[in-house]
Amino acid sequence: MLKTYGYPEFAFHQSVDQKSGAVRRHPVVIVGGGPVGLSAAIDLAVQGLPVLLLDQDKTVSIGSRAVCYAKRALEIWDRLGCAGPMVDKGVIWKTGKVFRRDREIYRFDLLPEDGHKMPAFINLQQYYLEEFLVRRAEALGVEIRWREKVTGVEPADDHVRLTIETPRGPYALEADWLIAADGARSFTRQELGLEFKGQVFNDRFLIADVVMKADFPPERWFWFDPPFHPKQSTLLHMQADNVWRIDFKLGPDADPEEEKKPERVTPRLRAMLGEDAEFDLEWVSVYTFQCRRLDKFRHGRVLFAGDAAHQVSPFGARGANSGVQDTDNLVWKLKAVIEGKAPEALLDSYDTERVHAARENLLNSTRSTDFITPKSQTSRAFRDAVLDLAEKHPFARRLVNSGRLSLPATYANSPLNTPDEDEFAGAMAPGCPCADAPVEVEGKAGWLLNMLGNGFTLLCFGAAPRRLEVDGVTVEPLAAGRDFADSEELAAKRYDSRPGTIYLIRPDQHVAGRWRNCDEAKVRAAVNRALAR
Amino acid sequence: MKLNTKPNIERPDDFYEALIELHRDLSEEQSRQLNARLILLLANHIGDMEVLSEAMEAAAEEPE
Ligand SMILES: Cc1cc2nc3c(=O)[nH]c(=O)nc-3n(C[C@H](O)[C@H](O)[C@H](O)COP(=O)(O)OP(=O)(O)OC[C@H]3O[C@@H](n4cnc5c(N)ncnc54)[C@H](O)[C@@H]3O)c2cc1C
Numbered sequence: 017m018l019k020t021y022g023y024p025e026f027a028f029h030q031s032v033d034q035k036s037g038a039v040r041r042h043p044v045v046i047v048g049g050g051p052v053g054l055s056a057a058i059d060l061a062v063q064g065l066p067v068l069l070l071d072q073d074k075t076v077s078i079g080s081r082a083v084c085y086a087k088r089a090l091e092i093w094d095r096l097g098c099a100g101p102m103v104d105k106g107v108i109w110k111t112g113k114v115f116r117r118d119r120e121i122y123r124f125d126l127l128p129e130d131g132h133k134m135p136a137f138i139n140l141q142q143y144y145l146e147e148f149l150v151r152r153a154e155a156l157g158v159e160i161r162w163r164e165k166v167t168g169v170e171p172a173d174d175h176v177r178l179t180i181e182t183p184r185g186p187y188a189l190e191a192d193w194l195i196a197a198d199g200a201r202s203f204t205r206q207e208l209g210l211e212f213k214g215q216v217f218n219d220r221f222l223i224a225d226v227v228m229k230a231d232f233p234p235e236r237w238f239w240f241d242p243p244f245h246p247k248q249s250t251l252l253h254m255q256a257d258n259v260w261r262i263d264f265k266l267g268p269d270a271d272p273e274e275e276k277k278p279e280r281v282t283p284r285l286r287a288m289l290g291e292d293a294e295f296d297l298e299w300v301s302v303y304t305f306q307c308r309r310l311d312k313f314r315h316g317r318v319l320f321a322g323d324a325a326h327q328v329s330p331f332g333a334r335g336a337n338s339g340v341q342d343t344d345n346l347v348w349k350l351k352a353v354i355e356g357k358a359p360e361a362l363l364d365s366y367d368t369e370r371v372h373a374a375r376e377n378l379l380n381s382t383r384s385t386d387f388i389t390p391k392s393q394t395s396r397a398f399r400d401a402v403l404d405l406a407e408k409h410p411f412a413r414r415l416v417n418s419g420r421l422s423l424p425a426t427y428a429n430s431p432l433n434t435p436d437e438d439e440f441a442g443a444m445a446p447g448c449p450c451a452d453a454p455v456e457v458e459g460k461a462g463w464l465l466n467m468l469g470n471g472f473t474l475l476c477f478g479a480a481p482r483r484l485e486v487d488g489v490t491v492e493p494l495a496a497g498r499d500f501a502d503s504e505e506l507a508a509k510r511y512d513s514r515p516g517t518i519y520l521i522r523p524d525q526h527v528a529g530r531w532r533n534c535d536e537a538k539v540r541a542a543v544n545r546a547l548a549r
Numbered sequence: 550m551k552l553n554t555k556p557n558i559e560r561p562d563d564f565y566e567a568l569i570e571l572h573r574d575l576s577e578e579q580s581r582q583l584n585a586r587l588i589l590l591l592a593n594h595i596g597d598m599e600v601l602s603e604a605m606e607a608a609a610e611e612p613e
Contacts, residue, residue, distance in 0.1 A: 393581070401585035411593040 018298055019227055020257040021143060023075045026150070028163040034180075034187040041175065042068050043354060045191035047166045047204055050077065051142070052322030052339035053197030054149035058096045059347040061156035063470055065354065068191075069158060070180060072165035076146035080223045080299045083139050083253050083261050084236075084333035087127065088424035088449055090134040091465055092344045095525070098152035099134065102145060106138030107254045112236040114406075114418050118243050121406045122413040126421060131506045132452045133463040137421070139234070139255045141225075142336070166198070169207040169318070176317050193350060194318045195343075200306075202324035208315055214308030215382060217329065219389045222264040222275050222302050224285060228295035229258055238418040240403055244287040249388055251418075259298055262288070263330075265389065272302035305329045307382045309374050314367040319346060326374040328381035331388060331419035338377050341424060342370050348470070348523035352547055357488050362548040365432050373425030380420045387417035424449045427526060434520070434529030434542040442512035450525045453507035455500040464507050465525060467494055472528075472543060473521040477513035481534050486543040491520070522546055552603035 033040045044060055046053045049071030060067040085102065093099040114122040127136035153160060167186070168179030176194040180187055196204035205212060237252040239245070251263040264284060266275060274280060281300050289295065309326035313319065322339030346366050352358035390396035405412035426448045427433065433446035444451060453464040472491040474481065480495030496502045496513075511519060511530075520528040520542050529542035558564050572580045592601055 394585075397581045397585040398589070401582060401589055404582070405586055405589060409590070409593075412589060415589070 019296055020259055020298065021141065023078070023143065024147060024150075026074050026160070026162040028074070028183050029161075030182070030184050031159075031161055031164075031187075033189050034182060034184065037187075039177075039188050039190055041190040041192065042066070043191075044068070044193045044195065044350065045070065045176075045178065045189070046195040046197055047071075047178075048197035048199055048322075048324065049073070049146075049150070049160060049162075050197060050199055050322065050339075051082070051145055051149060051336045052324075052343055053195065054146065054153055055092070055096065055340045056195050056197060056321060056343035056347060057158045057160070058098065058149065058153050058156060059343055060351070061153065061158050062096055063347060063351045065351055067158055069153070069160045070164045070166060070178075071160065071162055074162050076150065077142040080225050080261065080301055081142040082145070082330075082333070082336045083141065083255055084137050084337075084421070085140065085145065086333060086337045086422040086424075087132065087134045087136050088422075089337045089340045090138065091449075091452065091525070092340050093149075094134065094465070095344075095468075095470070096152065098148055101148045101151075102140055103135065103138055105144055105148075105256050106140035107234045107256060108135040108138050109234040109236065109254070110136035111233075112238065112418070112421070114416055115237065115239040115242065116403050116407070117239075117241050119407065121403065122416050131454050131504060133454075133465065134452070137333075139253050139261075141255050141257075141259065144256060145336070166203060169194070169204050171208065171316055171318055174317070192317065192354070195346070196318055196320045196324045197322045197339075197343075198324050200323040200327045202320070204318065205310065205320065205324055208318065210310055210315070212308045212310060212327075214306060214327070214378065216306045216308075217304060217385060217389065218268040220266040220268065220270045220272060220275070220302050220304055222266050222270075222281070222284075222300070224262045224264070224281055224300050225255070225298040226260045226262060226285060226295045227258055227298050228260060228289070228293065230260065230289070230293070232260075236421075240418075242288070245284065249418075250288065260295075266302070270302070275302050276300050305385075307378050307385070309371075309378060312367055313342070313370055313374075314363050319350070319363065319366065321346060321370075325370070326378065328377050329385045331384040332377075332381050332421050333419070334377040334381055334422045337422040338373060338425075341373060342366075344524045345370055352489070355488075358547040358549055365430060365548055369425075369427045369430050369432075372427065372429070376425055377422075384417050384419045388419075432522070432528060432546045432548065434538075434545055436530065438530075438532040440512050440530060442510065444511050444519065444527055444530070446527050446529055448527050450519075450521060450527060451510040453502070453510055454504055455507060456503040457500050461503075462500065464500070467500060468521060468525055469523075471523050472546070474534075474539065475511070475519040475521055476534065477508060477511070477518070478516040479534075481518075481536065481539075484536065484539065484543070486540050487549075489543060489547065491539070491543060520546070550603060551597065551600050552607065554607065 046069045057069045110126045165181045170177040239250045248265040253261040321342040402415045476495040480493045484491040519530045528546040
């Protein structure tokens with residue numbers, strides 16, 4: 017029980033499968049009801065596929081875990097119909113400040129332009145995030161089996177057999193496809209004997225979640241060598257319900273059990289917040305972290321997503337944020353394969369695209385970690401030199417790395433892309449996630465991303481072509497001027513449009529191809545390519 | 550090779566002297582810090598990643 021939050025308790029209900037005693041086959045089973053497994057389940061339900069989710073626990077995430085969710089993740093949750101409560105409950109922010117000792121040396125603005133439905137970031141305790149996801153999944157009728165622990169995973173050519181432990185004993189079932197979203201210690205990964213390779217860091221961090229009324233602005237504040245915690249670093253984030261996340265770097269030889277004690281934590285907080293600050297400890301923990309990933313995310317009928325597939329340091333908020341981009345990438349492909357509209361090879365592009373993204377996330381995460389916790393005297397000298405120079409010399413500010421915050425990956429070299437033949441400027445190249453823009457629909461204000469739907473879309477600036485059927489796959493036209501008014505002309509600008517410009521957009525809102533004129537044959541070829549057929 | 554390794558400093562002895570002078574009376578630690586700042590300033594002035602990479606490679610070569 018926390019002071020500001022009561023954990024929901026989800027009940028175990030013995031399933032028909034277990035009651036029947038027979039081994040039943042399900043099209044898609046997800047192991048793990050964290051942010052990633054839940055998002056996958058919701059997406060499958062939204063796409064009209066039956067889904068079963070198994071989780072060993074009976075509640076949402078306990079204690080201090082993820083705080084910051086980025087614009088792209090929020091856009092995905094918006095497509096899934098559950099970003100509203102997150103944004104309402106969360107703390108919206110976009111400014112980061114970096115301090116050295118007692119002076120600000122650098123600040124950044126993560127979304128310097130208007131005209132996006134979702135903010136650059138929100139801060140929200142992970143338990144709220146998961147609670148909102150559970151509610152959405154339940155509203156969609158997703159079957160979640162709480163307190164069911166997967167204890168055996170046997171992959172076969174065309175299915176996976178699972179053994180499951182429940183309060184009523186064990187049972188077994190089969191899945192045509194298994195999404196392994198069972199977290200950083202993934203049991204599925206161990207059962208398949210897969211290596212989780214990367215770097216383990218020895219530094220320890222103390223996290224204090226503190227309830228207090230404070231007048232800090234909703235910004236990310238990071239201190240190098242703060243006066244209240246000399247020679248180390250500290251990070252401050254505002255969360256919902258007046259809870260503040262304070263993250264102190266400790267030395268590698270700090271004793272985690274000692275450091276967690278209130279009599280150790282409180283003086284640290286007093287030094288930072290002032291002698292008369294009034295606060296209550298909500299949760300204290302000490303953590304270390306790893307930067308690791310699986311070599312491949314697809315292993316036959318088992319598809320790994322989220323922390324089970326890759327683990328990053330918290331600097332940059334790339335864990336849950338990249339995990340939901342995994343399922344965003346995966347689910348429409350799985351649907352196409354299940355419905356026989358694409359070959360299994362399409363799922364290999366999940367591997368290609370998301371391994372690429374994981375590499376990028378790991379690289380960023382490792383680089384931030386090396387900057388924040390230099391590993392040699394020379395590395396520290398360069399780090400300090402950057403900080404020395406940053407105050408006076410603008411160039412050095414860009415070298416300051418207190419965490420490069422999560423940005424969506426662009427699948428620039430994906431085999432699903434149709435490369436440009438025509439001249440285009442701007443960011444919306446094949447492989448990019450679509451930019452949002454304010455639009456007007458039937459006289460009402462709306463957003464471009466909300467108009468894209470869950471299938472393939474042909475975004476047209478100019479005369480709209482008809483709806484296309486490409487071997488059983490529908491491509492819906494969406495025309496500026498006809499289906500929406502580009503009220504501030506931001507869509508035209510962000511998509512570098514001229515009269516006649518069209519974009520083929522994938523179900524996960526990434527650009528598959530673009531042309532200056534609509535040539536139906538080219539669009540058809542691009543749809544086939546985006547489906548690996 | 551984009552990196553210019555031909556003589557490019559007009560009065561090399563003056564430069565060298567200034568470089569050594571800069572470190573006079575500094576502790577090893579202070580010198581390390583100063584060198585790091587100097588490298589960063591010079592690197593930014595050069596800017597070109599190809600030149601920087603070639604310089605890093607040339608510097609990493611162990612003398613025979
Ligand atoms: C201190 C800290 C700060 C962080 N900050 C951020 C942040 O700001 N932003 C961000 O995006 N990320 C952040 N993260 C990372 C984020 O918490 C994780 O990336 C995220 O929880 C991963 O989600 P997941 O669903 O993949 O795994 P998990 O959340 O770990 O969920 C796994 C689920 O699988 C279930 N499970 C496991 N084994 C079995 C089994 N055998 N049978 C059945 N069920 C099983 C578990 O009960 C659990 O519910 C942070 C992490 C930490 C530790």
